[in-house]
Amino acid sequence: MGRAPGAETDDAFSDRPRSTGPARLADVALAAGVSVATVSNVLNWPGKVGAATTERVRQAMEALDYVPHEGAARLRRGSSRSIGLVLPDVANAFYAHMARGAADAAFDHRYTLILCDSADDAEREEGYLAMLAEQRAAGAVVAPLGADTARLLRLRRRGVRLAVVDRAEPTTQSCSVSVDDVRGGRLAVEHLLALGHRDIALVNGALSIRQCADRYEGARQAVAHRPDVRLRQVNVDTMDAASGRAATAGLSGAAAPTAVFGTNDQLAIGVTQALLGGGRRVPDDVAVVGYGDLEIAPYGPVPLTTVAQPVYELGRAAVELMLDEIDQGDRHVHRAKVFAPELVVRQSAPAPR
Amino acid sequence: MGRAPGAETDDAFSDRPRSTGPARLADVALAAGVSVATVSNVLNWPGKVGAATTERVRQAMEALDYVPHEGAARLRRGSSRSIGLVLPDVANAFYAHMARGAADAAFDHRYTLILCDSADDAEREEGYLAMLAEQRAAGAVVAPLGADTARLLRLRRRGVRLAVVDRAEPTTQSCSVSVDDVRGGRLAVEHLLALGHRDIALVNGALSIRQCADRYEGARQAVAHRPDVRLRQVNVDTMDAASGRAATAGLSGAAAPTAVFGTNDQLAIGVTQALLGGGRRVPDDVAVVGYGDLEIAPYGPVPLTTVAQPVYELGRAAVELMLDEIDQGDRHVHRAKVFAPELVVRQSAPAPR
The missing domain is CATH 3.40.50.2300 (Response regulator)
Structure with missing residues (x-):
């Protein structure tokens, strides 16, 4: 299929850069015996390519462990499949459990979660917000430090969507998740x-x-x-x-x-x-x-x-509200979700008889 | 400076897309009274543009809260300024403190940390490794689940640099950080x-x-x-x-x-x-x-x-070794860093008299 068989080809193939790095589009094209444009079409315009060719390209991708370049797709889309989680201290058990809930929700939707630990420091929180904007994060879930809403407003101005966790917020600006x-x-x-x-x-x-x-x-x-x-x-x-x-x-x-x-x-x-x-x-x-x-x-x-x-649920719900905003765009309606706490009875104050 | 003053311009200006989204290169060019190419040069080839013009462009960027598009730079570089942290459960205090150390080290170098919580699940760990490769993470710090090295090898094959934390590893493959x-x-x-x-x-x-x-x-x-x-x-x-x-x-x-x-x-x-x-x-x-x-x-x-x-130090050191590998490229030498634990004396077994 456009490739000469035999030892020479194999040698040339093993000398390719992909042997010391990840496979590239050209490697997949060569292995499948198609043009680079065809591989690109399989990735981006699946309807354009016949079933047999598509299958051959897919097999070549699998054989070469080819990973499509997410960056290019991201540039087209304008934002990445990642969400920031901004919190004051992930080593604090409260935020650690919240992070676990957030990570689970993000993974379920194949989003990555960028951990932004502000170390209880307002300047550092600012630094993270700038990094999220630079990396075109699709949104951020923020457990705000103190009651300073100016910083939240600043993040919104940077064009990063925002959900607030562990504080009830007016739904005019963003979704929020909190405990009663x-x-x-x-x-x-x-x-x-x-x-x-x-x-x-x-x-x-x-x-x-x-x-x-x-x-x-x-x-x-x-x-x-x-x-x-x-x-x-x-x-x-x-x-x-x-x-x-x-x-x-x-x-x-x-x-x-x-x-x-x-x-x-x-x-x-x-x-x-x-x-x-x-x-x-x-x-x-x-x-x-x-x-x-x-x-x-x-x-x-x-x-x-x-x-x-329900700390785990706080983190999970905040990410899910954010994903709804990302997916729904203008049809999204901000919500303020309030969770009810529960009494756990142990020995220091047992159940009434 | 190439802009007509007065109410009309202000109206036109406030109608621009940037008022409902982040500022773009064209907005900066308009505000600074220069061409888009000049703004691009200020960002990418600073030596090419005179000091006065550069200053004017910088002021316009600040006034408009303009954020350079990191994605484009990333595509040129081939990988992003982000590192994955793959661990079995961030809600576990051991890993939460490790994550805090890792986040601090990443932030110091203006890298973001992608939190990959495998939930003690090998399949999910695999899923994260694929996502890191897709997003062209510059590297990953992995606290391996169990003793299965096959998965670690698989990640390396995906072209993501790897450091292992909480397990001593042969330095032929990667850096590692552990406790004695x-x-x-x-x-x-x-x-x-x-x-x-x-x-x-x-x-x-x-x-x-x-x-x-x-x-x-x-x-x-x-x-x-x-x-x-x-x-x-x-x-x-x-x-x-x-x-x-x-x-x-x-x-x-x-x-x-x-x-x-x-x-x-x-x-x-x-x-x-x-x-x-x-x-x-x-x-x-x-x-x-x-x-x-x-x-x-x-x-x-x-x-x-x-x-x-020294759990916090484990996370911090692993990220720093990874950053050294990213920065140094071929000159990087893998290291196995082993931390010494310390006895903390409290009441249950007090100090000898």
């Missing part, structure tokens, strides 16, 4: 009420943090029509175990609460450690509920009852 | 010996797992010339807290060891839970050492002494 933290706070305190507790302490971060304010609001709603219940709040600067232990010192003595709701699992485990260290039993003397249900909750001194957030 | 787990096992047991323990139990996974075999080998080396020391091993199928608890049941009674080395932190915390549950004190009756030092180690029932792996 008010409901989460309500679930935690309602569980303690069902266990008979009437004196509950909230160990919480600063109310300037949206999540902390929402979880407090939920707790407040749970006791709104319960004048028999005392709800107090201790606010800490850093939401870690040490702060939980320190906060517990102020909650001992005769007026100690019978239950503590720590608004993340680190705080709740710190509270548990301090209670046990002070000779009190959990949950017999004091019940403890946390918030998060990531790695550490089952490993604490007492397996922790806590509010689980 | 033999040394880690030795560190753990040497610490227990220094505390005076002479009866030590290893709670370990299957010896067919490279890491488990290496950690056992290190433990064995530590007691090699100590006929006064008894080292026993209990192997479990699943390396989690429940298995740690179950294994501890077989280590009680009169012949119980005075120290336990759990070869991951989950096992060690399970052991600690079971010991405390059985009324024994940690570390007073039994000392416990773990391995990993990720999220859970400080949060256990007793803060855990454990062997820390």
Whole structure:
């Protein structure tokens, strides 16, 4: 088929560049005994080429492990089959699980996910947004750092489609995916009420943090029509175990609460450690509920009852909304998807009898 | 500068496509009052254009938020400024920290990192490798699933450069980055010996797992010339807290060891839970050492002494070796970088007095 058989051809063939690099269009054409234009047509205009020739070209591609050059197709399309995932710290379990959900959704649609770890740094977040624009990413899913929407607007201006994750956003600008933290706070305190507790302490971060304010609001709603219940709040600067232990010192003595709701699992485990260290039993003397249900909750001194957030689902849903926007173009309608958290009951505040 | 001033021009200007999408070369040329060819020269052949014109074009680019089209440059170069990171599960803290290190290194060199989460699935890993080849990734850092090297060879054949992370590899094929787990096992047991323990139990996974075999080998080396020391091993199928608890049941009674080395932190915390549950004190009756030092180690029932792996550094070093290969081309020499783990002393096996 246009090729001379025999040893000479084989030698020439083995000297081709493809033996030290990936196969090229010309290699496929040679192997299939067709012109380069025909191979190109098989790739780009399948209807133009007969079935037998198409099959021969496909077999040659497979034999040579030929990979079509995605870059060329991308230039025609104007954007790549990749989506950016911009988050503050992938080593944080919350974002790691979110990344897993996002990666799964992207893979299902044969999109790649570009991991943009801003390291909690606004300048670096900017740098990533520029890189995404340069590489003509089809879109970006952003877990915004703090409440600064100026940067989000800037990314939109760069022509990269945007979906926001872990924050409810007005649907005029973009899709968003978030968790109902008010409901989460309500679930935690309602569980303690069902266990008979009437004196509950909230160990919480600063109310300037949206999540902390929402979880407090939920707790407040749970006791709104319960004048028999005392709800107090201790606010800490850093939401870690040490702060939980320190906060517990102020909650001992005769007026100690019978239950503590720590608004993340680190705080709740710190509270548990301090209670046990002070000779009190959990949950017999004091019940403890946390918030998060990531790695550490089952490993604490007492397996922790806590509010689980569908973090994996957040990442998955955000990518799926973005893919809808990419696929549907002008027909796409922005949506704000809100997930409900769930209570996971373990030993530190068991199920009511 | 070749543009008529006034309201009409402004209207015409605001009607341009760039108002609903990113600015294009023609928009920059119009705004700077130069030809499209001149703008292209400023981008690609800076020496060709005078300083004043260059400055005018740069200002126009900035005013319009113009982003050069990376795709075109990529086509010329043959590969993109992106690197794949192929790992079995980014939601696992070990890989999440590795991803963070890899992302930091890539960002420092203005490369993007494509997150390829194989979900512990060989077929999916294959799918990602194909996508990386299609998108002409400049290279891939792979944390291989199991010991199957056939897939690694296949990726190399696709023309994607490869570095292996979390496994020592012969340097004939690629760079690799790993942790010396033999040394880690030795560190753990040497610490227990220094505390005076002479009866030590290893709670370990299957010896067919490279890491488990290496950690056992290190433990064995530590007691090699100590006929006064008894080292026993209990192997479990699943390396989690429940298995740690179950294994501890077989280590009680009169012949119980005075120290336990759990070869991951989950096992060690399970052991600690079971010991405390059985009324024994940690570390007073039994000392416990773990391995990993990720999220859970400080949060256990007793803060855990454990062997820390430089996981972040693994990810960072693997990307840096890959970037060296990309930059140096034929001058690059493959290296096998091995990191030393370190003992982190906490309460479950404190420092010797």
